[in-house]
Amino acid sequence: MQNTIRTIIVDDEPLARKGLSMRLNKFEQIAVVEQCKNGQQAIEQIEALKPDLVFLDIQMPGMTGFEVLKNLQEASIKMPKIVFVTAYDQYALQAFEVHAIDYLLKPVDEDRLKECIEKVLAQFGGSADNDQQMKLVNMMAEITGADSDSILDSLAKGEPISVSDYRDYISVKDVGETTRISVHDVLWVDAAGDYMCVHCKDGETHILRKTMKQLETELNPKLFVRVHRSVLVKNDAVKKVLTLSNGEYVIQLNNEHEIRVSRSYREKVRSLFL
CATH class of the missing domain: 3.40.50.2300 (Response regulator)
Structure with a gap:
């Protein structure tokens, strides 16, 4: 040294x-x-x-x-x-x-x-x-x-390396204030009617006025995976992938919460976790 x-x-x-x-x-x-x-x-x-x-x-x-x-x-x-x-x-x-x-x-x-x-x-x-x-x-x-x-x-x-535009936080706007949630705190996001529910490690759930399609384009696909038309999951929050008798998959998160994988996203989940 x-x-x-x-x-x-x-x-x-x-x-x-x-x-x-x-x-x-x-x-x-x-x-x-x-x-x-x-x-x-x-x-x-x-x-x-x-x-x-x-x-x-x-x-x-x-x-x-x-x-x-x-x-x-x-x-x-x-x-x-x-x-x-x-x-x-x-x-x-x-x-x-x-x-x-x-x-x-x-x-x-x-x-x-x-x-x-x-x-x-x-x-x-x-x-x-x-x-x-x-x-x-x-x-x-x-x-x-x-x-x-x-x-x-x-x-x-000698080629340039460009920084992506993916966000490292999610902005949740409420009356008179905006809460910034680090993407590293998020476990999964699901749709609830006209809103998105952002579920975090601390057990808190934040309501986001944005569509799933909009949110998915803002988040790094290396960190999140779509497992259902209305559900986005943080990759490192996945603890297990359970295979049911009918061949369907169920994702179990680190907090034991379980999410069913829809048929159209089954191949993506298999390639990532199985």
């Missing part, structure tokens, strides 16, 4: 940049070489300075952290190791944990930062570099809706 890890901090909030820099100064292996206030500046400095590590804020005006990654790839700029910094809640962060790409939740906790640095130090050297590249590619696969192999092929050919 190298002696010093050259690091860039990217955050649109000056106090957040300063605070993280002060905390990182306590780690002798980390050398903060630049602080960037927006995505464009980050891209320029990553290209110029070639840092080993970047603490990248996700939610920035003008260009998000994900868009920074996309632009780095399009420009064939060597990808440093990435630690996401975010104000997302714990449920939304499950997507990052799946790929073992570390993150820091604002405001940054001292113990959590120490744990993060330990992970970063363990990743430097040997095959960890390749592993980290694959984790970033897998993350971009979820963001763009493409598969990992096609992303690697595009990178090798």
Whole structure:
């Protein structure tokens, strides 16, 4: 492992940049070489300075952290190791944990930062570099809706990778307020007359004034599957697929709720889960 890890901090909030820099100064292996206030500046400095590590804020005006990654790839700029910094809640962060790409939740906790640095130090050297590249590619696969192999092929050919328009939240509007529901909190959605019922992990059900067809076009098909004309299910919420004596399928979710699969969607369910 190298002696010093050259690091860039990217955050649109000056106090957040300063605070993280002060905390990182306590780690002798980390050398903060630049602080960037927006995505464009980050891209320029990553290209110029070639840092080993970047603490990248996700939610920035003008260009998000994900868009920074996309632009780095399009420009064939060597990808440093990435630690996401975010104000997302714990449920939304499950997507990052799946790929073992570390993150820091604002405001940054001292113990959590120490744990993060330990992970970063363990990743430097040997095959960890390749592993980290694959984790970033897998993350971009979820963001763009493409598969990992096609992303690697595009990178090798120098082709651009476009970010999909799929939403990572569902907006539920009620009188005088709008509730944003992370797609990672959703178990299934079903139609109820002129409304949609969005059923979540916490047991709450939200009423959405939108058609199934509209909602299905907004959600990533890699995350959700249509199992009935009026039912959309989150893929990772599926615990079992039960086969009845008549050949019909019943999906059992992690919360034990069961949903019958209609005949027209049987093949799709078989290809995904059986």
